[in-house]
Each structure stands twice: as C-alpha cells, then as structure tokens.
Amino acid sequence: MKKISRRKFISFAAISALGFPLSINASQDKKNNEKFDEYYDVIVVGSGISAHICATYLAKNKINVLMIEKMDRIGGNSALSQQDFAVMGSDLQKKENIQDSVELFLKDLNKAGGGYNHKEQSLRLIKYSNEAYEFAKSCGIKYSDKLKFLGGHSVPRTIQTIGGGGKAIQTIHNTFLKEGGKFKKETKCDEIIKNDKGEVVGIEVRENYRFDRNLKNDDRENKTGIKKRYCARIAVVFATGGFSRDVEYRSIENPRLKRAYTPSNLGQTAGALKTMAKAGANPVQVSLSRFSFGIPTEDLIYGIIVDKNAQRFMNEDGDRQVLSNKILAHMDNLETDIYPIVIFDSNGFSNSHDPRRMQSFISSGKMFRFENLEELSNFFDLDLNELKKTINEYEQGLSNQKDKFEKDLSKSKNSGINKAPFYAMKAMPSLSYTPGGIFIDTNMKVLSIENNQPIKNLYAIGEATGGVHGASRLTSCSIPDCMTSGLLCAKNIISEKLI
Numbered sequence: 001m002k003k004i005s006r007r008k009f010i011s012f013a014a015i016s017a018l019g020f021p022l023s024i025n026a027s028q029d030k031k032n033n034e035k036f037d038e039y040y041d042v043i044v045v046g047s048g049i050s051a052h053i054c055a056t057y058l059a060k061n062k063i064n065v066l067m068i069e070k071m072d073r074i075g076g077n078s079a080l081s082q083q084d085f086a087v088m089g090s091d092l093q094k095k096e097n098i099q100d101s102v103e104l105f106l107k108d109l110n111k112a113g114g115g116y117n118h119k120e121q122s123l124r125l126i127k128y129s130n131e132a133y134e135f136a137k138s139c140g141i142k143y144s145d146k147l148k149f150l151g152g153h154s155v156p157r158t159i160q161t162i163g164g165g166g167k168a169i170q171t172i173h174n175t176f177l178k179e180g181g182k183f184k185k186e187t188k189c190d191e192i193i194k195n196d197k198g199e200v201v202g203i204e205v206r207e208n209y210r211f212d213r214n215l216k217n218d219d220r221e222n223k224t225g226i227k228k229r230y231c232a233r234i235a236v237v238f239a240t241g242g243f244s245r246d247v248e249y250r251s252i253e254n255p256r257l258k259r260a261y262t263p264s265n266l267g268q269t270a271g272a273l274k275t276m277a278k279a280g281a282n283p284v285q286v287s288l289s290r291f292s293f294g295i296p297t298e299d300l301i302y303g304i305i306v307d308k309n310a311q312r313f314m315n316e317d318g319d320r321q322v323l324s325n326k327i328l329a330h331m332d333n334l335e336t337d338i339y340p341i342v343i344f345d346s347n348g349f350s351n352s353h354d355p356r357r358m359q360s361f362i363s364s365g366k367m368f369r370f371e372n373l374e375e376l377s378n379f380f381d382l383d384l385n386e387l388k389k390t391i392n393e394y395e396q397g398l399s400n401q402k403d404k405f406e407k408d409l410s411k412s413k414n415s416g417i418n419k420a421p422f423y424a425m426k427a428m429p430s431l432s433y434t435p436g437g438i439f440i441d442t443n444m445k446v447l448s449i450e451n452n453q454p455i456k457n458l459y460a461i462g463e464a465t466g467g468v469h470g471a472s473r474l475t476s477c478s479i480p481d482c483m484t485s486g487l488l489c490a491k492n493i494i495s496e497k498l499i
Helices: 006-017 026-032 049-060 076-080 091-095 102-113 119-127 129-138 164-178 247-253 255-259 271-278 297-302 320-334 346-350 355-363 373-380 384-400 478-497
Strands: 038-045 065-069 143-148 158-161 182-185 187-194 200-207 226-238 290-292 304-306 341-344 368-370 422-426 430-433 445-447 454-460
Touching (some): 038 049, 038 200, 049 129, 049 478, 091 143, 102 119, 119 129, 158 164, 187 271, 297 320, 297 346, 341 346, 346 355, 346 422, 355 422, 368 373, 373 384, 373 422, 454 478
Parallel strands (some): 038 226, 065 182
Antiparallel strands (some): 143 158, 187 200, 341 422, 368 422, 445 454
C-alpha cells in the first residue's frame, strides 16, 4: 500500500469534509443529477462489525460515508456473536509473555482450512489483527484483560469482547454517527450501477423495505419499498455477511446443508452475493460450510448419540465438522429432518470439561434432565426397548474395551449410560457461518470473473468474501477477518483517491 503524505491527506480530508466530489468533476456531477437521488463518497452495504470498522475509519478521516442495512436493526450476525477475537502480538500476549508468531498462527489457520484457504488472505488476517484490535478499542469497544486458549490454537491469543457482539456493535455505531457517518436501516441494495467504462458509480436501493420472514425467498418475492439511486463517488463496499439462512441457495451448492439448523440472523440470505455476481464478481467456495454445535464436541465422548430409531450410528469422538457431516449424512440416509439425541448419564455429565457450562444449557432449555430412561424416551419419542438395547450394547463394549464404531473408550473415563439422572439434548449441526463468498484481492477489491482483475470501485469485506478460511474456519478467527478486511479496505479507498 502506498504511503500518503500528510499534506495530501489534510487536503483530501478538507475537500471531503466540504462535501465536494472526489472522483468525478463538477460537470459529471451535474450530469448525474438526472439519474441519482443522493450523493455520497462511499456507500457501505451492511452493518456488521466489518461494515462498522470500515465505515467508522472512513468517517474518522472525513469521508462522506453512508452505511445501509436491509433489516430493521443493526449488526446482522455480528450482534449475535460473542466476538471472540484471535489477535497476534496483542498487549495481553505481551503482558503474559506468550510467544506467538506469524508462522505459528499461519500453521493453525492452514490446519483448520485443510489447504483450501488462500495464504495471502491468512497472512492479512494475522499481520493486521493487532492494528484492527487497537482501532476497535479507539472506537470504544471494551475487551477483557484475560486471554482464552481455544481449540485449534497453539498458544493463547483469543481476546474476549465485553458485552459480546450486541454491545460492540452499538458502541462502534455510536462512534460512527458521532464522526459524521450517515446510516439508513430497512434499505435494501438491489443493483450495482456501472458507467459506460464498467466502473461502479453507485447502487439502486429500496428504502422502507420490510423483510418478510414468511416468504419462501424474500430476495425474490419481496416487492416492498421505494426505489432510489445513490451515487458513490469513490467506492461501494459490500459487507453483507454470509448466506447461512438461505436454504435454497445453500442446498443447491451442497444438498446436505438443507437439513442443517441455522441460528443466524434472518437476513443472512444470498441476495447480496447474487447482486455482486450479476455485476461480474466471482463467487468461490460457496459449497463449503462451517458448523457449530450445541455443546463442546470434546464432551461428546462421555455420552452416546442415537437417531430417531434409538440406535447409535457413529463414533461420538471428533471435531465439529466431522461429527456434523456424519449426522447430516445419516439423516439423509434415513430421509428424516428429525435430529439425533445426545445422551449422558450423571457420571458422563459430571466428567465434562465444564460442568457449570453444561448446567447452563439446562437453564437455557437446550438440555433436559430426566430421572429415568422412560422419561427420556417419552420426551424425545424414542422406542424405550430399542434404546435399552442400544445402551446395553454400548455397556458391553465398555466392559470389553471394544466399540462397534471404534470409539476410543479409554478417553471417556469409562462413562457409561447407567447412572440416573440422565441428560439429553438434540444433536443439531448448526450452520451459522459460510466460508464461501466473493473473491477479492488483499486490498479487498472485488475481482472480475471474466479476467480476474479488480472491478473498479467495488469492494467486499468480512463474511461476504470467500477463500479466506478454507474448509473450516478456525475458532475466533471470524472477527479478525472482518476487522482487518474492514480496516484495510478503508485505508486502500483513501490511498487510491490520493494518488
């Protein structure tokens, strides 16, 4: 990235602050009065954490920026997230004298990504994670003074966001507005507008748009709103998140995903991805998925998973991707939408890594406690005799230290399913993140499917992009991806226009 002289930067900021166009001259601006309703320097589509980092950085640098959100509230999936944030070289790592490095972090990302992640994007995420973290703090977001050591990471590097995503989004949103940024909710982008040279010059939207959760496909069927055309003098940035709620689209890309549970924000559809694709963007790795699970999957070794027929069908020891894919494949074979059941006895429940957390699942209604197997089978509509048969077979395997599904029974501390009370919950693979999206370069410029060159003035950041994480996103690496992409996008937009 080219450096900007202080003199140029101040001049640029002053011009922008006065509202003058930065990428088109006055005659062009006058000509465009006939086809645009409103004018901005930069338009950011979406209002999650990547959108806010990008838009707030621009606003702090006196860019006339508009952020739009199609839903009736800000934040998207970011507002639902814990916002755990993997950072290399943070103040907390230095305080605790933790030895971390680009090479070590990259090794962890590559292992999780299975070789599908693009190295240059992984390095971007790593190298700028601390700068993004410091910028987030300057926007008022608060973080815990203790690091988490999460699975898949070689050292503790995950920072906890105080108050989670909802608090973080509201905090940075207030900063964005204070810096002069403009925001419109219930405003849906329908089209990317290009000029005769193929350069992006704005977007067509619908204001007063009302998302309808009852429609089979809101993007296609919903006709609400008033059409407007917004001019973007410098750039349009898509920060629209993933498409995990779009059952139709995700099932076309990967038929198995039609049975996955989705806790995501209702607005996580493929509409924005399709809008970018129509403008020439290249969607990549959209058949990949990243699952979460109701409980830590490492605790499943202390119990069993049975299907609707009360039968075991898999080795319960594995990571979230392996277990989730096995569950969805088995559901496909049975042609059912009924999720399997995870069952623990009292020993297995108490052997879990964090019994207090397991207890919280009961308090929240995710998991249920039963005095006997009869109660459990009645609650989940399982055949009691078949369930007892399955449990007896598992107990016999424990005695012989030989499991029919090759589960390493020694790891389960010989926890059987024989001591009341019993605990059970649905085993629902949750698709809350989609690794696929629009292909970009390391400046967050959208690359054309036709020639792999940047589409002039079009950017994409955060989960709207693909190729960053590969086969499976490493835990707590969504936030550094979103924040670094938002930060670098804003910096590049400024530097491009000062050359």
